[in-house]
Each structure stands twice: as structure tokens, then as C-alpha cells.
Amino acid sequence: MANMKQIAKMAGVSLGTVSHVVNGSATVREPLRKRVMDAVERVGYQPSQLARGLRRDKTNMIGMVIPDVTNPFFPAVVRGAEDIAFANGYRLMLCNTDNDHAKEIAHLNELRTYLPSGLIVIPSNFSDLTAQAASYRKAGAAVVCVDRLPRDWNGDTVTADNETGAYEATSYVLRQGHTRLGMISGPGNLTNAQNRLKGFKRALQESRIHIGPEYVQETSFDKHGGYTKALLLLRMIGRPTAIFAGNDMIAFGALLAFRELGLKCPEDVSLIGFDDLELAEMTSPPLSSVSQPGYQMGTAAAQILIDRVRGDHGPPEHIVLETALKIRDSVGVPPAENSERVVGAMGATSESRTPRRRASTP
Amino acid sequence: MANMKQIAKMAGVSLGTVSHVVNGSATVREPLRKRVMDAVERVGYQPSQLARGLRRDKTNMIGMVIPDVTNPFFPAVVRGAEDIAFANGYRLMLCNTDNDHAKEIAHLNELRTYLPSGLIVIPSNFSDLTAQAASYRKAGAAVVCVDRLPRDWNGDTVTADNETGAYEATSYVLRQGHTRLGMISGPGNLTNAQNRLKGFKRALQESRIHIGPEYVQETSFDKHGGYTKALLLLRMIGRPTAIFAGNDMIAFGALLAFRELGLKCPEDVSLIGFDDLELAEMTSPPLSSVSQPGYQMGTAAAQILIDRVRGDHGPPEHIVLETALKIRDSVGVPPAENSERVVGAMGATSESRTPRRRASTP
């Protein structure tokens, strides 16, 4: 690959002049400039990002640290970030933490040796990024947190308005006449799960509806958790007539549980999710859900990051994106009180009937 | 961040010695070695990947170029690659091409200036990577293609056994008694789509079943394409009693079309997909599909790449992974011949009822 020295020789100018025209760091007189540009064109010269990064103490890379690309909500965020990054000449280094804080730290430590311009992080469970972020900032790199926030986070953030979204979803369910609601919430230490729970409770409160603590179950943000907790909720005496799932994956799991118990949705139980994944409309019945703008979360985060790199030293930004209630067919009116069919008597063996994980071929 | 010079000073040795102990490039006597290691530990020294890359003419980065992370099949591949990469000290730079060859080329060109160890690419439509790959190889970087192959590709490959998978799926459908099959195939220029079509045709041939060319529709690998083409197929006189979808997204679109036409699956039409996405079991009815090991495709690709970097100069590897037929509920016996309900009379306005794209919140 060609380098500046070669271009300089070809154009009959000094190496420094080449650098100046390439970077516009000094006005070079037209004839020289043209000679340089011609040489650049001719050999398709591109400056080495490595050398440049070494010299400038900063590369055009952005570390993107997420729990798991395989989790259907995150790719949208990644894609949004990549689009903005690419449009501005930045590249994304993708890291999966599996929600493991140790792995997260490991990634952050290694990433730093590439001198990225910044980090876009969807924190893992129990994340504490303050120390790491401080170290990155000292090196002139920006760190923005997305979707959920680590403990005591004081930097830039991009989140969805989880509380309002949950509030609206719950209110909608209440308006259909339900009074015994259940919630299958995400991990209690995740701020997004916390806020959705808060919205849920606020809506109940405003309607002066009380539910026992056993109606709120906490689990991980996945199908298996939703399945297990839905089973639990539905086997209670006085089972909920509607369930608010902390996210769509949980809702999908709940749907599996409904199916297993022979309960029809929404005739026997109503269900509403959060995320509005692309496949929510494919389930049976099509899932009502709170849509949150994953792609925009990514673009917003990348944009803040790039602004910071370009010298924006203002106070921390806290972008909160709106959610939107997406009504489909999974919420109906509550069943007549006396129609509650007892289920779950046969449930003793249900542990072994857990939904299969993704099939794998050797 | 600490550098070698500082470590050298702390340990009271020369810079070169530090390099030797860090890289094991020469045996350093124990006392010295220990002093160096202590200093390294104390300040948490990590070598600059930038400087190292500049010097070695190669970094520990792997460019991962895919059509779109947002497409549910690809994240598994990415994840597989990232796991192997991470375990070996490599990082992934993720690039989305949107199946646009120009964008693909742009990515490859820019990536090169980071001197990656190699590239894992899921080629775009009409991809021709021969020139680019040659240039990468000349620079000592490896290039492996995954899932589908560019025109005249002669390098390492990792693919699924698409033809066999499609053959088995089709045979299974035929065994249920169907004789009028339709196929909604992926883009004709994609090798994976071609091979699935080939498997489909081979199964038909072996059963001596002939279908007119209008029973094979080609479209893009997405829900919208599946929806449109399914509508078309189902409005034919003598419509197929079973449809083989080129991938699950197409199948999902077909399901939407069934729903719109009031056709029950599998009573009125059977359907089978390809990919076995995690959400195939959530649809109504649960979708039978050919499962292909995306994660393993990623790990295999990364492993080949790393082997190459480590000096494996053998002939091109062509890894073909097995698929597995996943039987759920979307394939049944064909409906009685005279029960074909005419549909589609009201379909004139259907263009406007296209499935919505993902909702976006401003």
C-alpha cells in the first residue's frame, strides 16, 4: 500500500506538503495541490489509520459494547450506530458481554489499546462503568450509555421513555376493564426494567387498583423467563386476567405458556409486551406492544459521541426517546369472573417441558 | 496509559528487554523477567495495538462484512465469529452493506487502512470480491466467505448444505401427499438461494412431479417479498397446496398473506421455511423449517481465518455444515381436491395493505 513518502516523490513535493493537502492543515498553492491530488488519485492512496491514530492518539473507531447481538432488540441499536458512524468515517468494533460484568470490563480494557474515539455501551447487569469511563475520558474518548444505565452513571445517555411507555400500556389494558393485572418484569437491577415497572405501578395507582406483590414477577429478559413466570402467574388462585410483559421476548415465552395451559389469548388472558419487535405481528395472536425506537437510540448515541469527539464539552446529555403503543390483538376484555378455568393441576412436570433452545446442527 | 519505555525504567532494564518478555521473543533470565512482569502488573500495562499493528503490518482486527445485522439470521453468524475472535485476542469490526455491492467495496477499501488480519464476509448481491481479496491476500490478510459465495470465488468458504436441506424439506412435504408445490425462492443471483431451489427441484424430479415455472417465484429474502409472492401464488387457478419458502422471513410474509386471504395453515395451505429462526416456533401455526447453524458458520469462519493468519497456507477450505429438518405444525396433508376455495377476488387493493415496516418513534 502506498504511503505519503511515495506520494511526495511522485508529486515532487515534500512529505509534509502531502500531509497538508490530505488533511487541509495548511493552504497549499493550486499547482502543487493538484500534483499531489493527482498522485493520490492515481495510486488510490489512503492514509494509514494506524499511523494516524498512533500520532493523533485517537483512531476513528468506536467501541460498541452490547450484551448480545443475538438478542433481537440490540441489532437495531447497532445498526443505527453503525450508519451514523460510517457516514462520519468511523468504524464500529462490536463486543458482546453476555450481560457479564467481568467480560464487559475485559472488553473495555482491551478496546482501550486501540485508542477508540469513544464507546457506546449498553451496560451489562450490575454494571459499574464510572472508573472505566473516567479513564476513557481522560484519554479524550467519549462514553455514552444506551438503553439502561449503570449504577451512578453521570455521563451522556440515550434511553427510551420506559416509564411512560409502560404507563400507557398499562392504562390501555385497564381501560379494557381488567382489574387483576400481572407483570413479568425484567431484571430488577436494570434501569429500563425498573422504569417499566414504575410506569406499570403508577397506572395501577391512578386507577386505585391494588395488586399483591405476587402479581409482579421478575425474571430475565428472555423467552424462558417469560414462560416460567407466566406459568407461575397463571396457576395462582385468582390468576391475572392480563399480563404486562417487560419485553417482547418475555411476552413470547408467556404465549408459549398460554399455549401449554390451553388458555386462549386474549379470550382467557390478555397480554402486552414491550419493544415491538419485528416479529410481534407474527405471533398468534399478533402481540400488542410498546414500540421503542432502537434504531434511533443507536443513531442518537453515535451522534452524541461524534459531537463530543469534535469538541462538544457541554454538560451530560440525556436523550429520552418516545415510545408508542402498538395495538394488535392480544389484549381483550377480561373474561367473565366465573369463567376462570382451573389450570395447572397437571403442571408438576412442566419443568421438563421448557421451550427448547435454538436447535444447533453440528 | 503506560508504555514500554516507562516499564523499562521501572524495571531498570532496556526497552528491548521489556518487549522480549512481553512477547516471549527471547528468553530473559528470571530475575529480570520478574522485575519486568512486576512493573507490568503494577501499572496494568497493555501494549498499544496501534503501534504494534503499525510495526507488524497487521492488527488483531477482523473485518466482518455482512448485509445487515438487523436481519435475524446474521447476528448468529456474527456472534459465532466474535466468540472465536475474542477467545483468540481478535476484535471484530462490523460493517453493513445492505446488499449493496458499492457499499461493500467502500467498506473493504476503508477497512484495509486498519490492516486487519482478515475479513469474514457474507457477500452482497452481485458481489465480486476477487480483486479485493487478492489485494488483501497480498497484504497477508485472509478472506473467508460465508453463507453465500461471490462470482468465481476461489477462496475459503463456509456454507450450509442448502441443497440437501431444501431437498429434505421438499421430500418431507411430498411425503405428506402434496403434488402441487410452490416455491418462493430468494434472489436468483445468491448461491444459497440457487442451491435451495436446486434441492427443491431435485426432490420433485425424484418423485416425478412436474410443476410449471409459474410455481416458482423469486423475491428478496424478506417478509415483504414473501407476502407479495404468496399472494400471487395463492391466487392462481390450481394454487399450490404447499409452499416452500426460501427462508423464514419469506415464510413469515407468506403467513401474513394466508391470514389476509383467510386461508388456514396447514388445513388450506402448507408452508415450510428455511433458517429455523428463534421465532419460528412462535408463529401461528408454529413454522416447520430447515434449521441451519448460523452460529457455527461464524465460529468456523473465524477459526479458518485465524488458522490462516497463523500460517496455514493449504488449499482453500470449503466447509459445508449440515442442516436439520425441524418439524412443527405448518405442514399437513393437502386439502381434498374439491375444497379449493377461490380467493383473491377482493385482492385488487391489496397493494395498499402491505405489511407495515417496523414502527418508528421520532
Next chain:
DNA sequence: TTGTAGGCGTTATCAG
């Protein structure tokens, strides 16, 4: 306006 030269943090070569 243009050129020169030092140095970013490493690795690798080559004396000692």
C-alpha cells in the same frame, strides 16, 4: 507557502 525533522509505541535486527 513549503520543507525539515522529531516522535507517537512497538518490534526486530544486530552488536555487545
Next chain:
DNA sequence: CTGATAACGCCTACAA
């Protein structure tokens, strides 16, 4: 076995 020292490709004072 250890220590200088010269690149790697680029940017940026500073000098001309």
C-alpha cells in the same frame, strides 16, 4: 542474554 537503534506511516511545530 541484554541493550541500542532503526524503522513502521503519519502529523505538526518550527524553520526557511
